[in-house]
Amino acid sequence: MLKVYGFSRVNKMARGKTRDLRVLWALEEMGLPYEVVGMDHPRHDLDTPAYRALNPFGQIPVLDDDGVVVTESGAILLYLARKSGKLMPRDLAGEAQVLRWCVAALNTIEVPILTAWFVDLNGGKGTKGSDALHQWGDMRLKQLDGWLAGREFVATDEFTVADLLMTHVLGAGTDESVVKDHPNVLAFQKRCIARPAWKKAFDAYCDRVEAG
């Protein structure tokens, strides 16, 4: 049975944004059976030697597939897509488009978006450094918006793990402030979170995780 290490407690600000949801959504899309191992961050479940052996960075999520340990949400999605033959074309040329858009989500887009938020959270709001990060992120979102004009999905004609990843990197509808000025990105995101598998994964997450 696939084992997913996910959060068992999440504060209000992070609710819906934690990366375990990327994996849980993918597993619902793929119809693969799994169990969730709930980790309580404030109670230091991630600081134990046993967990650090799985992931030296102490991050969530981790996938344990009968002893094959995979970390990093993006890597887990690509692994599951290859294992299941779902949410990614099977030919190398098609796979390449999913690869490029998964990496674009995790690097080209997430680098400025995540760190602009982080710097502001740490007292940097309104500083030159913060402004530069916001400008960088806005430029990337504008470019992404252009790419999505006339496209239903980001990598291929069908929904893939790259769409799932891009949607969640941009807040998965839990916070529209990042994408609100980019109509094609917003419409794309709404298309993706309208999928039953997102609703199922997100509802189960909300039922399971404690607040605080």
Place this chain on the structure above:
Amino acid sequence: MLKVYGFSRVNKMARGKTRDLRVLWALEEMGLPYEVVGMDHPRHDLDTPAYRALNPFGQIPVLDDDGVVVTESGAILLYLARKSGKLMPRDLAGEAQVLRWCVAALNTIEVPILTAWFVDLNGGKGTKGSDALHQWGDMRLKQLDGWLAGREFVATDEFTVADLLMTHVLGAGTDESVVKDHPNVLAFQKRCIARPAWKKAFDAYCDRVEAG
């Protein structure tokens, strides 16, 4: 013939750090024939509609494999590894370890390292936001240093595209300031850049690209 879009002019600060080198190094490791299409950033070669059609973000590198267009250095490396059967195990469990460490390099490590540098470059040095990014990056490097204790390579027992990517994300020896306090990371990086393929790719790059 594989076509790599790379820089034809690079300023002194960025020399060796541009991401086309990740692909050029991998191609030398794999022994695949290729040609470089030189792009002059200050002369706006990246701003043309033709280039934006290849990569909407206008970034270097792009790989064109007889019409299969791949962007994002990490995606190109994984594509080339799958195509050539080199620098990555062929079984899914082994591939998963390379996937996780490629994503760790591009996201867990590069997010704070790159943005701490970027914020400082944009007038943020010494601010709370910059300090928080540096602390985040230092924490990740310390965790990576622990993982590399007693390990020759980051993902498997052999050199893979994950080692190549991690080495270059950390400056590939062109700037040791990031890794100097982390002895296992430093030794790992030295092992990787001692490989003949890095020297060949880097020397050709230095011969080809103009300064300025």
